Amino acid sequence: KAGVTQTPRYLIKTRGQQVTLSCSPISGHRSVSWYQQTPGQGLQFLFEYFSETQRNKGNFPGRFSGRQFSNSRSEMNVSTLELGDSALYLCASRPRQGNDYEQYFGPGTRLTVT
Amino acid sequence: GENVEQHPSTLSVQEGDSAVIKCTYSDSASNYFPWYKQELGKGSQLIIDIRSNVGEKKDQRIAVTLNKTAKHFSLHITETQPEDSAVYFCAASVYNQGGKLIFGQGTELSVKP
Numbered sequence: 001k002a003g004v005t006q007t008p009r010y011l012i013k014t015r016g017q018q019v020t021l022s023c024s025p026i027s028g029h030r031s032v033s034w035y036q037q038t039p040g041q042g043l044q045f046l047f048e049y050f051s052e053t054q055r056n057k058g059n060f061p062g063r064f065s066g067r068q069f070s071n072s073r074s075e076m077n078v079s080t081l082e083l084g085d086s087a088l089y090l091c092a093s094r095p096r097q098g099n100d101y102e103q104y105f106g107p108g109t110r111l112t113v114t
Numbered sequence: 115g116e117n118v119e120q121h122p123s124t125l126s127v128q129e130g131d132s133a134v135i136k137c138t139y140s141d142s143a144s145n146y147f148p149w150y151k152q153e154l155g156k157g158s159q160l161i162i163d164i165r166s167n168v169g170e171k172k173d174q175r176i177a178v179t180l181n182k183t184a185k186h187f188s189l190h191i192t193e194t195q196p197e198d199s200a201v202y203f204c205a206a207s208v209y210n211q212g213g214k215l216i217f218g219q220g221t222e223l224s225v226k227p
Contacts, residue, residue, distance in 0.1 A: 033213045033215070042219045043215075043217035045215060045216065048214060050213070056211055092215075102148060102160050103148075104160070107155075107156075108157065
């Protein structure tokens with residue numbers, strides 16, 4: 001089975017722009033979670049999607065949004081980029097909701113905001 | 115709020131020695147505790163996990179222990195090898211919110227040959 005894939009792997013944007021990142025979960029997985037990783041804050045939960053609905057949300061401003069499609073692929077969008085948004089964005093998938101399933105992480109998208 | 119503290123932030127051991135990384139969580143409703151190994155270019159790999167109804171779990175050279183009373187869990191790696199060098203993250207999730215992991219700050223483990 002193919003693992004979680006994320007595109008693009010690297011991205012450079014300018015302050016004020018917006019960006020969309022994509023995540024394809026493992027085949028058959030229906031839950032996708034997104035995380036932001038920075039040297040200062042570590043790994044922080046952004047949101048989780050299951051069956052095209054946001055099920056959980058972390059403490060990030062409304063500039064961060066996401067969605068999930070019927071094939072479970074997910075996208076996250078960051079509008080009005082700030083320098084502090086530079087980070088590694090990770091997505092993780094698991095088979096379904098509930099508490100009994102481990103998350104499998106993708107390689108991440110490295111976003112640099114200049 | 116939810117918080118996971120992880121220590122130490124860096125750890126250097128000689129090949130063959132043991133390594134121990136400790137985490138403390140704040141939310142007593144947490145019931146799932148995974149450990150991830152992150153290597154450059156390889157992403158984050160789940161290496162072991164434990165649930166709150168178990169006190170200890172072992173998988174070859176890796177073991178995790180959980181003390182629910184103290185809200186504390188630890189990763190033990192025995193007979194360390196250079197390929198164990200990586201950043202290790204502990205995490206916790208609350209019952210019925212398994213898609214939301216709260217991570218520790220990470221431990222950079224260096225195993226010297």
